[in-house]
Amino acid sequence: MKRMILIVVLCVAALGVVLFVQQSRKSEAKGGVIEAIEARRSIRKYSDKSVEREKLQKIAECGVAAPSAMNSQDWELRIVDSKAWIDECTAIFVEQIQGTPTGDKMLTPDFKNMFRNAPAVIFVAAKGDAYSDLNAGLLGENMMLAAYELGLGTCCLGMPLMVLNEHHPKGKEKLASLGFSEGYRLRYALAVGYADEAPEAKQRDLSKIRFVE
Numbered sequence: 001m002k003r004m005i006l007i008v009v010l011c012v013a014a015l016g017v018v019l020f021v022q023q024s025r026k027s028e029a030k031g032g033v034i035e036a037i038e039a040r041r042s043i044r045k046y047s048d049k050s051v052e053r054e055k056l057q058k059i060a061e062c063g064v065a066a067p068s069a070m071n072s073q074d075w076e077l078r079i080v081d082s083k084a085w086i087d088e089c090t091a092i093f094v095e096q097i098q099g100t101p102t103g104d105k106m107l108t109p110d111f112k113n114m115f116r117n118a119p120a121v122i123f124v125a126a127k128g129d130a131y132s133d134l135n136a137g138l139l140g141e142n143m144m145l146a147a148y149e150l151g152l153g154t155c156c157l158g159m160p161l162m163v164l165n166e167h168h169p170k171g172k173e174k175l176a177s178l179g180f181s182e183g184y185r186l187r188y189a190l191a192v193g194y195a196d197e198a199p200e201a202k203q204r205d206l207s208k209i210r211f212v213e
């Protein structure tokens with residue numbers, strides 16, 4: 001009788017272990033890369049909470065873990081979490097867009113800065129050969145997904161290039177202060193911060209995908 005009870009107890013324990021492993025595999029799958037890809041959104045409202053530097057470093061490292069043609073790694077990243085730097089750059093931007101349709105759209109009462117109000121920005125520059133834009137793009141998606149996993153929101157931004165370029169009388173100084181190496185051109189800025197909104201997914205056109213028989 002005792003042996004029977006022992007066998008039953010062992011069977012129940014074994015079943016419990018199997019169910020536990022299955023369950024944890026399921027939850028691993030839920031928190032995986034595909035879940036991050038499907039849930040990521042461009043965030044344009046951030047809380048004032050600053051982003052921990054360890055997290056910014058990790059996001060950047062995940063960026064440079066991206067593939068690049070012939071492992072060229074022809075990118076450079078600059079991380080800015082200085083409010084003074086962001087505000088100075090924003091002042092140049094505001095001067096430029098004030099009184100324009102972009103200004104009317106962006107300069108709302110909740111406007112804090114030109115990086116969609118984010119407290120931190122990662123600037124990505126690349127050298128100008130054939131694959132550099134592709135490489136920089138792959139790096140960017142890696143960073144956005146890593147940020148998502150770390151509980152942070154992001155928004156890839158092309159608009160700051162309006163100001164941060166070598167032809168802009170004031171913006172060129174700000175660009176120079178990022179200290180990119182000779183031959184590297186700024187490609188985009190990645191806003192990073194704690195999200196203060198949860199936007200709906202934007203529609204994707206799945207008809208762009210086709211199998212060829």
Ligand SMILES: Cc1cc2nc3c(=O)[nH]c(=O)nc-3n(C[C@H](O)[C@H](O)[C@H](O)COP(=O)(O)O)c2cc1C
Binds near residue numbers: 188
């Ligand atoms: C190269 C690039 C430049 C972008 N520039 C801006 C920008 O200047 N301002 C902005 O608000 N969003 C910008 N975006 C974000 C896109 O608008 C956004 O990814 C798109 O609407 C899809 O929305 P989702 O990211 O939430 O899926 C940019 C995205 C990319 C890839």
